[in-house]
Amino acid sequence: MVLHTLNQAPANAACMASALAAMTAQDTLLLIEDGVYWTLPTFASQLANIPGSVVALAPDLQARGLTSDAIESVDDAGFVALCVSHDKVVSWF
Amino acid sequence: MIFSIVVQASPVQNQGAETALRFARAVLAAGHSIHRIFFYRDGVQNGSALSCTPQDELNIPQQWQALAKQHQLDLVVCIAAAVRRGVINEQEATRYKREQWNLNDAFELSGLGQLVEACIQSDRVVTFGGRS
């Protein structure tokens, strides 16, 4: 079980493609920083069928005026909890 | 659980250093320990004592210093990356014949071996990057 963090906006689709290629159904993808723009409906739909689950970091959503309906959000404590509940963390940036 | 954190983002140009700072606080608040925070690439700028920010903005290097003091954190700046970027302590200033130095005294200059050692000692290693 791997926690993947991704901080790149949708313009950097190659970063997302590589992260997704490395994911399994047990993994979680945490969108942070500019990565939270992937929660916009037009992009989130591309993540609907990926292996594993997707969450977004709440302070980064709030900062950017986004509300994530399709994708669950976690706070900083939730980020730490995800690190604990997964075996390792892989950062995509 | 034992964490180490790798910061590759500068405190000003990217958000990554601030994300790492918040993450470090959350790790400690959850009762985990931090073995080391290792600053690499442009992340070494977090170790400058001369970073000046407007009063209504967060001074991230000072925040690291305060957090380190409160929790006795090991803040290590990659020496090879730091000296190239002009982040040096008195000892390196002498070695390179410079008259000034600027390393925040909450930080220590050391080699990449400290990153590898952090990996050996830690249950989780979490990297915060910039871009490029």
Add this chain to the structure above:
Amino acid sequence: MSTDGILVLTRSAPYGSSAARDALDVALTCSVFEQPVTLLFLDDGVFQLLKEQSPSAIAQKNLNAVQQSLPLYDIERLCVGRSSLEQRGLSGAELILPVELIDDADLPALLAQHRHVLSI
């Protein structure tokens, strides 16, 4: 499954930024400290391994020279994403060193085999 050592993940082209050199330095240091280390080149990171680099005119050190020393440092595995190569019209034959080509489907297993993954 054993989970040992460190995977250094590098996704940046050489010379335009210091990322390639910085990733290589981390891998070499792992080796010096006798930690099993794998280098994984994905995306533009595969450009790091192209032959016949000659960066003297841009005042940089030749990465190929460091790469050729990797076997001496016991860097156990050099892995390259097959799809990253193919997307760029490249093949293993154009690379400076023999590498292990990793299919996308095998990436999760590669991550799982290492205790930590360091993205540079």
